[in-house]
Amino acid sequence: xxxxxxxxxxxxxxxxxxxxxxxxxxxxxxxxxxxxxxxxxxxxxxxxxxxxxxxxxxxxxxxxxxxxxxxxxxxxxxxxxxxxxxxxxxxxxxxxxxxxxxxxxxxxxxxxxx
Numbered sequence: 304x305x306x307x308x309x310x311x312x313x314x315x316x317x318x319x320x321x322x323x324x325x326x327x328x329x330x331x332x333x334x335x336x337x338x339x340x341x342x343x344x345x346x347x348x349x350x351x352x353x354x355x356x357x358x359x360x361x362x363x364x365x366x367x368x369x370x371x372x373x374x375x376x377x378x379x380x381x382x383x384x385x386x387x388x389x390x391x392x393x394x395x396x397x398x399x400x401x402x403x404x405x406x407x408x409x410x411x412x413x414x415x416x417x
Contacts, residue, residue: 315375355375357405
């Protein structure tokens with residue numbers, strides 16, 4: 304999951320920089336983010352998005368990722384939750400976990416102690 308998170312963060316940094324010199328790389332970053340967004344209904348993407356949104360930087364006692372990254376993550380979570388409302392087999396446990404993680408500010412999905 305760490306490698307996927309790093310890829311998303313890097314793609315957001317490249318795609319959002321209007322002064323980036325390598326337009327082909329910038330286009331690849333935008334395409335990658337679009338692909339991630341298209342897969343936002345998947346069961347694994349919401350975990351990445353939640354981690355991006357709530358992660359805390361322990362050395363700076365603040366959020367680990369910038370506002371652009373957190374906004375992208377929030378949009379992924381919104382897409383995931385909207386898709387679950389439409390589907391007949393709502394994953395209540397997943398939706399409950401997302402809500403709990405956001406409101407309690409737990410730092411890592413894999414850390415049960417938060």
